[in-house]
Amino acid sequence: MKRDLSVGSLHIELLRESPEQLRMVWRGRSEDRDPADYLNPFLISSIEVLSDELLVCDFRELEYINSSTIPPILRMIKKLHIDGKSARIVYDSNSSWQTASFTAFRIITDTMNLIEISGE
Amino acid sequence: MSAVVSMSASMPPTWSLVKEIRKNSSEYLQKGSHSSVDFDAVIMVVSELVENAVKYGVRASDGTCVDFSLSVHGSRVKITVKNGIEKLEDYESVIFALDAIHGPRSSEELYRSRLLQIYDSPIDEKGRLGLYRIAYEGGFDIACQLESDLIKLTAWRDFNHEA
Numbered sequence: 243m244k245r246d247l248s249v250g251s252l253h254i255e256l257l258r259e260s261p262e263q264l265r266m267v268w269r270g271r272s273e274d275r276d277p278a279d280y281l282n283p284f285l286i287s288s289i290e291v292l293s294d295e296l297l298v299c300d301f302r303e304l305e306y307i308n309s310s311t312i313p314p315i316l317r318m319i320k321k322l323h324i325d326g327k328s329a330r331i332v333y334d335s336n337s338s339w340q341t342a343s344f345t346a347f348r349i350i351t352d353t354m355n356l357i358e359i360s361g362e
Numbered sequence: 363m364s365a366v367v368s369m370s371a372s373m374p375p376t377w378s379l380v381k382e383i384r385k386n387s388s389e390y391l392q393k394g395s396h397s398s399v400d401f402d403a404v405i406m407v408v409s410e411l412v413e414n415a416v417k418y419g420v421r422a423s424d425g426t427c428v429d430f431s432l433s434v435h436g437s438r439v440k441i442t443v444k445n446g447i448e449k450l451e452d453y454e455s456v457i458f459a460l461d462a463i464h465g466p467r468s469s470e471e472l473y474r475s476r477l478l479q480i481y482d483s484p485i486d487e488k489g490r491l492g493l494y495r496i497a498y499e500g501g502f503d504i505a506c507q508l509e510s511d512l513i514k515l516t517a518w519r520d521f522n523h524e525a
Contacts (some may be wrong), residue, residue, distance in 0.1 A: 273381070304404075308413060309413075309495050312480070313480050338402065338403075339402050339406065340402075346474050347477065350478060
């Protein structure tokens with residue numbers, strides 16, 4: 243399993259915090275023209291190795307994403323949902339752009355039992 | 363603070379133009395006393411508009427590839443991006459999005475609706491999300507004009523004085 247991804251200003255690190263929990267930490271900025279080219283395969287492969295763990299997708303240290311980054315994040319949520327995985331998406335509630343972006347995703351996750359979005 | 367940042371590219375732009383414009387815009391805004399919320403919103407709008415121009419624009423008949431300006435007059439910030447378009451459908455696609463933004467549905471509703479469309483149909487991932495994000499997250503108003511084969515997008519907003 244690929245444990246981290248670094249492309250340009252974006253860094254994603256996958257950490258095992260316990261046998262029951264993995265944390266995917268997003269840092270830096272996602273501002274490339276076609277981030278789906280590398281995000282989709284990385285995120286899909288990261289999800290496919292999950293068994294019963296909770297995946298915490300931690301975006302609190304992410305400084306910025308462009309709108310081209312949003313489809314890969316939605317695809318990740320879809321993969322998690324289809325595969326029946328448990329996930330918690332965490333954003334920085336003190337950041338106005340993160341609050342706007344991630345609360346909007348609730349239109350999709352509010353009907354999902356195993357995936358939640360929370361501001362911290 | 364009533365100066366202007368402007369940049370123009372008459373060569374087909376590369377993606378590095380987006381970073382360059384964002385950097386120049388950040389430096390310009392940092393001279394004023396804007397809240398971090400306003401700063402982030404303006405830079406996001408600058409990025410989204412210029413990214414669209416670089417991705418979808420072509421060289422216009424007057425030689426313009428991407429033309430950008432950012433100005434602050436009093437509490438009003440205005441961003442203008444021009445780029446050439448290949449076909450009228452490109453302009454009509456923008457007008458379709460702006461008609462929705464100026465219509466009865468809130469910008470939040472439009473943005474969420476677009477997220478759902480992208481979630482349900484990954485093939486239809488491109489287009490309009492950036493404009494809806496500018497309206498919803500950025501709180502900007504947007505207008506579009508067609509000048510021959512040049513499309514001009516203008517986004518504006520008043521700065522909030524509370525952080």
